[in-house]
Amino acid sequence: MSEVILFGEPMAMFVAKTPGRLHEVEEFTRLLAGAEVNVAIGLKRLGHSVSYVTKLGTDPFGTYIEEKLKKEGIDTQITKDDQHFTGYQLKNKVFEGDPEVFYYRKNSAASCLSEEDVEKVDFEGARVLHLTGIPPALSQSCRNATYRMIERARENGMLVTFDPNLRPTLWESKSVMIRTINDLAARADIVLPGTGEGKILMGSEAPEEIAAYYRGLGAKAVVVKTGADGAYVDAEGQKETFCGFKVEQVVDTVGAGDGFAVGIISGYLEGLSIEKMIERANAIGAIQVSVESDNEGLPTQEELQAYIEKHQNQR
Numbered sequence: 322m323s324e325v326i327l328f329g330e331p332m333a334m335f336v337a338k339t340p341g342r343l344h345e346v347e348e349f350t351r352l353l354a355g356a357e358v359n360v361a362i363g364l365k366r367l368g369h370s371v372s373y374v375t376k377l378g379t380d381p382f383g384t385y386i387e388e389k390l391k392k393e394g395i396d397t398q399i400t401k402d403d404q405h406f407t408g409y410q411l412k413n414k415v416f417e418g419d420p421e422v423f424y425y426r427k428n429s430a431a432s433c434l435s436e437e438d439v440e441k442v443d444f445e446g447a448r449v450l451h452l453t454g455i456p457p458a459l460s461q462s463c464r465n466a467t468y469r470m471i472e473r474a475r476e477n478g479m480l481v482t483f484d485p486n487l488r489p490t491l492w493e494s495k496s497v498m499i500r501t502i503n504d505l506a507a508r509a510d511i512v513l514p515g516t517g518e519g520k521i522l523m524g525s526e527a528p529e530e531i532a533a534y535y536r537g538l539g540a541k542a543v544v545v546k547t548g549a550d551g552a553y554v555d556a557e558g559q560k561e562t563f564c565g566f567k568v569e570q571v572v573d574t575v576g577a578g579d580g581f582a583v584g585i586i587s588g589y590l591e592g593l594s595i596e597k598m599i600e601r602a603n604a605i606g607a608i609q610v611s612v613e614s615d616n617e618g619l620p621t622q623e624e625l626q627a628y629i630e631k632h633q634n635q636r
């Protein structure tokens with residue numbers, strides 16, 4: 322029995338050891354990537370039980386991912402697929418801005434996840450389903466599976482959190498991406514968009530307008546990530562801006578949104594006030610941008626507390 326269910330595509334990720342375009346780089350470090358897997362690792366490090374649902378190939382990357390998840394103590398619901406490979410990606414090294422990412426994931430094992438796979442998922446006792454906009458971009462069967470995950474979460478009385486996590490290169494068209502992501506957001510309880518995503522998805526970068534849009538679609542709460550500035554919350558009876566933590570050196574922006582989601586979901590599970598929940602989400606997001614890996618820097622409760630105390634005045 323796990324508190325949180327996550328569903329997505331984990332990948333082996335090769336991060337360039339030296340700066341430069343990906344085709345020029347000669348040495349890479351292998352790490353684990355995947356938005357939902359990052360959230361799973363973050364929640365587990367904070368002491369929460371999570372169950373991660375995916376499909377892996379019977380290949381070395383599949384074995385690597387399975388062993389890594391086991392090492393993190395994450396409960397898994399993995400289907401093996403010997404007809405399809407496990408996805409992987411390359412990421413370059415940058416000193417500012419977002420890194421270049423190149424995927425090898427079309428027709429991967431995880432992209433074959435289907436509604437039939439979802440029927441087998443054990444939701445027993447779970448309180449939260451966390452979804453991102455990545456699985457519905459992977460294939461039609463994955464998209465159907467995403468919708469079925471939400472239906473099953475509803476049947477089990479769970480809270481649904483949704484991070485749009487836009488990956489335009491994975492979608493067949495921008496219009497399908499916008500329509501599908503907004504439709505999924507309308508079915509979630511808590512929506513976690515960024516301001517850049519707001520611009521693409523509903524035409525505004527203003528946090529208040531983005532939040533009002535998703536509240537209008539039915540979300541109980543919307544937390545808009547405003548990057549280094551922090552976050553804006555629109556929830557029952559509360560509309561408020563919260564400052565973020567100042568980061569001395571941004572090493573890699575990828576994974577910051579996942580860290581933020583860890584803060585929100587763990588805060589919900591622990592019954593934190595909105596203020597404490599956002600402080601935690603901002604802190605984990607700040608920690609995440611300070612490390613190269615998408616999940617290695619995710620903190621334990623003690624590390625998180627120490628970070629918040631140390632950086633309390635840097636907001």
Ligand code: KDG
Nearest residue numbers: 354355356455575576579615
């Ligand atoms: O949110 C971080 C993820 O983007 C990264 O870990 C890899 O899942 C990934 C993706 O599709 O880009």
